[in-house]
Amino acid sequence: MRVPLSWLADYVDIDLTPEQLADRLTRLGMEVQGIERWGADWQDVVVGELLTVEPHPRADRLSLTTVRVGDGEPLSIVCGATGDELRLTTDAEGILILEPDAPIGRALGDLFGDTVLDVDVKPNRGDALCLVGLAREVSAVTGAPVRWPETAVSEGGRPVSSMST
């Protein structure tokens, strides 16, 4: 089972490095077969704020933009996206449009990167085939408490027992 650590962290605090965590889980019986790091090669891609968009003076299908990426001067960036894409739509090819509160200048790896553990969950541990189940395993290893997801349900309607014999 593939376990993104960012998601696992929702249910239990993890103070170990991915390698340390993998080792502890393996020794517990949850064999970690691989560790994937996503985003390591996105460190040079940063969040920018689009300030202006114009059609490129010398190329039909290109746009010329100015983008703020931090405290310095805004950058002139040539871009293959059309003005419409940049201005309005939320699904655009090749352009990732972020939430308005995305921190300017932050590396994309920091925002969207993750580490994924490939855990070989054996057939006798169906309870560990979910993030919460693995969080419980991590808790067994580290002692950190599990933050159980909210499972409040509103009950109503006919009792099920009245619906069948």
Place this chain on the structure above:
Amino acid sequence: MELQELRRDLERLRERALADFAAAPDLAALDALDVAYLGKKGELTVVLRGIGALPPEDRPQVGAVVNAVRSAIEAALVERRAILGTAALESRLGSEAVDVTTPGRRPPRGSRHPIVETAREISRIFGQFGFVDYEGPEVEDDLTNFQLLNIPPDHPARDLWDTLYVDIEGYLLRTHTSPGQIRVMHAERPPIRALLPGRCFRYEAIDASHQTEFFQVEGLMIDEGTTLGDLRGLLDQFAAAMFGRDKRTRFRPGYYPFTEPSVAFDVECVVCGGVGCPACSRTGWMTILGAGMVHPVVLQSGGLDPERYQGFAFGMGVERISNLRHAVNDLRYYLEDDLRFLEQF
């Protein structure tokens, strides 16, 4: 003919003969000259016969000269024959000589297949602990290969094996050597120490670490009061014998339907010694076999009372062990029949 003239002729004959002999290239030519001069129709013989035509008072003188010439010719022949004979012998010795100092040609020798060699070594090591070799069938029935080993037909645990079936209902190619445990328990009364090497079959995509045909060795020990500690002790000895006394070992929790508890048995990486390297995925450990305490259901399948008898079992892939011993990184080599690979063992 005048006596003087005769004398002169004889003298010339003698000179000619000696010159011819000296010029003779080989024994065959010399023999021909021999006949030409001294044979029945030879020159000298003709002269000798002609003595009868001479006046009687001249005959002794001529006879003496002729005999002198004949002696000289005969002597020259003997001498030349000796020289040519020696030369011929030398020539033959030179051309027919055998250099007895050249190294011999090594006759080709076969060698054991690394799988056979490794399986034999495994048997030898466990043999020292009283384990006896048994063989089970390669075509098994579903009962013995799965159900009697606590693997029900529709249980998720079945997914651990991709089975090859044969065209006889209820029969398959064994996916592991574990069925042998059932057979041994029916064949022998405890105490049992059995080793079961054998060829196994799985429906796998073939790559560097998977084959459709491969070899396993199963081990089984059953006695009254057998413990997990006994298992660890035995496996530690095996690891020391196979990989060296300097390598640490460990158990980690595992899962097999036919053992409870189940363990994976790891040895410190044979490549990096535990430091961490690509061969061990940077963990420093290599799993060499799975094992565990025989599940009560399996003991019952074997007709034994789990309250009275306990046991442990282990199973290892022979290719895996051989890979680690011989630094082979692709188990497909074992079945390719490539002499360039096999000759190295």
